[in-house]
Amino acid sequence: NAGVTQTPKFQVLKTGQSMTLQCAQDMNHEYMSWYRQDPGMGLRLIHYSVGAGITDQGEVPNGYNVSRSTTEDFPLRLLSAAPSQTSVYFCASSYQSEQYFGPGTRLTVT
């Protein structure tokens, strides 16, 4: 099993550009989530999904969209990148409570 995979590993965007961060898991987990991690701020939940077709907002959803058309995939879209979105983004999945994390995407917006 590959677990949780994320692409790309690194990305540099210019302000105003859009992009999609990919996340996939092969563990058949219903629950998936996106976090951002900034120095001194810990992990903050952006969006989460309790199953295919169901998504909900976390604590910092503004500027991001998600969709969940399959159990395996949970892409995160940045609509119009801003320097404040410079961060490390982690995708995670879980069956019960324990979460499994991807390796992260380091995003820089200039």
Place this chain on the structure above:
Amino acid sequence: SQQGEEDPQALSIQEGENATMNCSYKTSINNLQWYRQNSGRGLVHLILIRSNEREKHSGRLRVTLDTSKKSSSLLITASRAADTASYFCATANAGNNRKLIWGLGTSLAVNP
């Protein structure tokens, strides 16, 4: 919003010593979990303790939970240089055990 608060923020010890870090939280929980994050990597689940448990062991890890004080501690015994990492606590509230609330982490440096 952050519920867990780890203490200390940073800890530096020698190899072979024990490391203790603490986590406090604010609301009733279903369980509390500890994760490790090596520099530049994703988080890895270490141990989960349920609200009706007081102590749990996994290898060199010992976790305690005091629900009356809303606090938990993680003890790493006989530390190794490879234990150098950041350690995070996360709580799952009663009613939703999959939406975790995270602390800010303790940065542990184990010096050889």
